[in-house]
Amino acid sequence: MKPLKVALLGCGVVGSQVIRLLDEQAADLAARIGAPLELAGVAVRRLGRKRDVEVAPDLLTTDAETLVARDDIDIVVEVIGGIEPARTLIVSALNNGKSVVTANKALLAEDGATLYEAARAGNGDLYFEASVAGAIPLLRPLRESLAGDHVKRVLGIVNGTTNYILDKMDTTGASFTDALEEAQTLGYAEADPTADVEGFDAAAKAAILASLAFHSRVTAADVHREGITEITATDVASAKAMGYVIKLLAICARSDDGRSFGVRVHPAMIPRTHPLAGVREAYNAVFVEAESAGQLMFYGKGAGGAPTASAVLGDIVAVARNRIAGTRGPAESTYADLSAHPMGETVTRCHVALDVADKPGVLATVADLFAKHDVSIQTVRQEGHGDDAQLVIVTHRATDAALTATMESLRELDIVRAVASVMRVEGDD
Numbered sequence: 001m002k003p004l005k006v007a008l009l010g011c012g013v014v015g016s017q018v019i020r021l022l023d024e025q026a027a028d029l030a031a032r033i034g035a036p037l038e039l040a041g042v043a044v045r046r047l048g049r050k051r052d053v054e055v056a057p058d059l060l061t062t063d064a065e066t067l068v069a070r071d072d073i074d075i076v077v078e079v080i081g082g083i084e085p086a087r088t089l090i091v092s093a094l095n096n097g098k099s100v101v102t103a104n105k106a107l108l109a110e111d112g113a114t115l116y117e118a119a120r121a122g123n124g125d126l127y128f129e130a131s132v133a134g135a136i137p138l139l140r141p142l143r144e145s146l147a148g149d150h151v152k153r154v155l156g157i158v159n160g161t162t163n164y165i166l167d168k169m170d171t172t173g174a175s176f177t178d179a180l181e182e183a184q185t186l187g188y189a190e191a192d193p194t195a196d197v198e199g200f201d202a203a204a205k206a207a208i209l210a211s212l213a214f215h216s217r218v219t220a221a222d223v224h225r226e227g228i229t230e231i232t233a234t235d236v237a238s239a240k241a242m243g244y245v246i247k248l249l250a251i252c253a254r255s256d257d258g259r260s261f262g263v264r265v266h267p268a269m270i271p272r273t274h275p276l277a278g279v280r281e282a283y284n285a286v287f288v289e290a291e292s293a294g295q296l297m298f299y300g301k302g303a304g305g306a307p308t309a310s311a312v313l314g315d316i317v318a319v320a321r322n323r324i325a326g327t328r329g330p331a332e333s334t335y336a337d338l339s340a341h342p343m344g345e346t347v348t349r350c351h352v353a354l355d356v357a358d359k360p361g362v363l364a365t366v367a368d369l370f371a372k373h374d375v376s377i378q379t380v381r382q383e384g385h386g387d388d389a390q391l392v393i394v395t396h397r398a399t400d401a402a403l404t405a406t407m408e409s410l411r412e413l414d415i416v417r418a419v420a421s422v423m424r425v426e427g428d429d
């Protein structure tokens, strides 16, 4: 059969590995698809840059717009990243009848609707497995394998950089700053780590996961986001003492009445017995709870050139097969049209450490204040005496609004010298 021509936009960490795999696996890919794939052009920003893979000079171009509009191109793979020019190029490719594979979580979470609409109008495919959790097959299971089920919750570690940092803090007692520095030295964190440590990267992925899980349109702006920069070695030690570990979680959960969902990214304590607690170093894992399937766990490498390229290649094979069969993969599914509820309505639990005056009646006053806000206490223990006295409280489930109001009132109590740490507790309900 005549070859399917592939245009690659971007030849960096991921793009160079896509080229390597297209070359090394050419025969197998052709057999699996039923036609060979031919790399027909590679758009980059700097022509003269040294690359991790050899690219024939006549394939390289800085004119991505012309490349995606070329009549002979069948499949466009976008691994440039960011919003523009990626959006314009993808839309242009789809408008020109191409199928598109992208790893661009930021764009999908900001303006996925525009991309889906262009795919619909151009009757082409839009596949994006690599955009969430790198190599881990996760979006296709949500989009296809679980299409007959009812997903209730998705709970995951979807950012390897923050997991590496928190894991180092947990295993060595390091501070956030020291653990971040080590992650940067080892190449797990960027020189500017903001997108990772402030939770922006995980929030984009949470938006994509929620949209697929709940068949609704979700953008990054719907995601409640908190990063890990405020987490101290004391928080980590305190969690450890109670049999918990702190992880940055992306949580997408339907409300109890099923009429809305919550989507959030924040650090949380999870029991050491929870399957996500054992996810070490820069690995990712996502726990999916569906009505009939029950609990499912997806685990693996969430980033890196070759792992991410594996997911991209899987998508290339899928869209290539569809083109040959004259069909399309799943389109956008937003029929449920649910919306994200405010963080205050989310039901969660809380671990609180209070520096308190060590005198009679303190516990009763604190307990009374929790009760006033309708927050019931599951466990309480006192640590230290005198000026070092600390009350460590774990609550039962309550709305985030009630928990936040409780913390504000605690700060106003004379007998509370400081609210030393507040952390949500997840994964043990």
Ligand SMILES: NC(=O)c1ccc[n+]([C@@H]2O[C@H](COP(=O)([O-])OP(=O)(O)OC[C@H]3O[C@@H](n4cnc5c(N)ncnc54)[C@H](OP(=O)(O)O)[C@@H]3O)[C@@H](O)[C@H]2O)c1
Pocket: 009, 010, 011, 012, 013, 014, 015, 043, 044, 045, 046, 047, 049, 062, 064, 078, 079, 080, 081, 082, 085, 103, 104, 105, 106, 130, 131, 134, 302, 303, 304, 305, 308
């Ligand atoms: N790296 C990972 O582990 C990973 C994991 C999952 C998903 N992703 C996603 O994959 C995508 C690519 O990431 P990456 O790490 O491979 O990025 P990268 O290493 O920074 O590579 C970006 C590439 O895009 C090219 N480029 C930039 N602006 C361009 C423009 N205006 N026109 C044409 N080419 C342009 C660059 O060209 P030059 O080489 O000439 O500068 C470079 O080759 C992003 O969406 C990212 O979120 C990455």
